[in-house]
Amino acid sequence: NSQLLGSRGSLIVLEGLDRSGKTSQSAKLVSYLKSEGISVESWRFPDRSTSVGQMISAYLANETQLDDRTIHLLFSANRWEKRSLMESKLRNGTSLVIDRYSYSGVAFSAAKGLDTEWCKAPEVGLIAPDLVIFLDVSPERAAERGGYGTERYEHLEFQRKVAQHYANLQDASWKVIDGCLPVEDVENQIRELALNCLAKCRAGKPLTNLWL
Template sequence: MRAYQLFEEGTEFGYLPSEYTYRALVEALCQEMDLYKARKVLESMLKKEGGDRTRIYNIYLRALCLLNSATELLNVLVSMLQTECQPDVITLNIVINGFCKMGRIDEALKMLNDMTTGKFCAPDAVTFTTIIGGLLNVGRTHEALNLFHQVMRENGISPGVVTYNAVLRGLFKLQLADEAMRVFRRMLADGVAANSNTYSIIIDGLCSSDQIDEAKKFWDNVRNFGALAARSLNSYLSLSFPLRCSIRTVRMENNNNGNLKVGDDVSRGAFIVLEGLDRSGKTSQCSKLLPYLEGLGHPTELWRFPDRSTSIGQMISAYLSNQSQLDDHTIHLLYSANRWEKSSLMETKLKSGTTLIVDRYSYSGVAFSSAKGLDFEWCKAPEIGLLAPDLVLYLDITPEKAAERGGYGGERYEKLEFQKKVAESYRALRDPSWKRLKLAAGFYLEDKFSAYEDNS
């Protein structure tokens, strides 16, 4: 290979290639199965002063995956440790990915065990996603779902859309369409927004499973809610994207959704809030509205309150999962503080032209806390001054119907009698500006979605 000859000639004069050249060279050598020369290049690069040795090894390991040699992967890992070069999570993920591609799943699982027990650095979402995908590729469904549903979360990692997509793809490949759709519903319940890949995987998977009618229904569900919400925006606000009006602040007075913020009459994104009882289908409908608006060319983001990524949000999360106990007044103020700490960023996003779809907002805080018996006006007070939505969509479902849905009862507030009180609080709180949607179906995507507006 002429490239290797040039490399050798350069090293004689003290020249070492750039990272890009090094990567291209070792990959080409591995593709030609010339492991001897590939090692020589690695050894030369490791002598480079000031070089990131871990990164140099990582590039080499990634190239080695082209050889399908599990032994060589382990040899390089051992070499790293012997030279006191600590592998990072990227190193281990490359090795695990190599094992999975070779069908050496047990070796991948052993390495994951070493990571979770402290022998190596802790795994990340990529680690789990890679192994789960590898297990599904060889039909080891039970082990894959155990990692996904239990072990991943035990290690403090919440699966994102990439992990969910990997699970969905693997399950559909195994013709386990029903299990795949259960995972999709869990995805929505966890507040993870689906993306275009998610929808493509599901539609393709349903079609491959000869469930053509279900695929059509699913696609109708994806399209119809987005179209309905967009029509509500246009008809209610009489505005087109981007909006050109002032951002308002919450006043919490019936018949008056918000107060104008002075000096903000600029082109901006829309602020859309979805409210409703637990298991009413908010998360599902948010995930449909997001790709619809993106498909129309509007920059759009999906937000959810409480935002459990912040320190305040983590306190709320522990409370909701019954891991801690807090006074009702305290938790109400924490909910409000969680919205206030994100308010500045929300305003920046809106002013930049980004539309925000928000799953729960101030109105949930008031409805749920007042349902506990706290004073209605006291509950509203901390919310006054927050950014006011341009549109509130209230998903109207009876508490009894919500209680029939999968996963009900998993969190503190998911109790039928309490949800009835929440529904009463929402009725007292709702003003004529809200759009009330009664769903014939939605969260489970079982039937064609239908809805109508009712402000009564």
């Protein structure tokens, strides 16, 4: 039993443009891992349940206006307010599958023209993911998928810029999956990557902080 041996859970992040399939693939992965008897939770950022998250949600719904740097720092604060809980879950052997993380934070704000290094600074010290699965779908293909919603950022021109910034953020923890493959193929590739990652963390891969 992994908990008795004191081995830790994995931090697995799904990233990608809006409509890339992250949310449904996260749900599929979590239910698969649970069916395998693995202790795992499904998380997402922004976490709209906190008071910071509610400010973010109102901004995304265009109910409020905020300066670009202000909203950037709120997205970051929303991750910081969850950091200690994340760490204790991971150290107690529970894995977390997170829909969006710091990469979304940097890519979306940098797409507005903010300096990338400035955007990364408040993320320094957050827990580094063990695995980032990037669902690669072109902005054009994503836009064809049943249309965007009405939230801020959900339009083709902006998503093109976000895609460029995501491309610059890839590090050793990233695995890029072609998000245009059939859903089951994407699902199977994600399962394999996740199981591999869980095994490495169980075997003693240390927890580290951003940025790698």
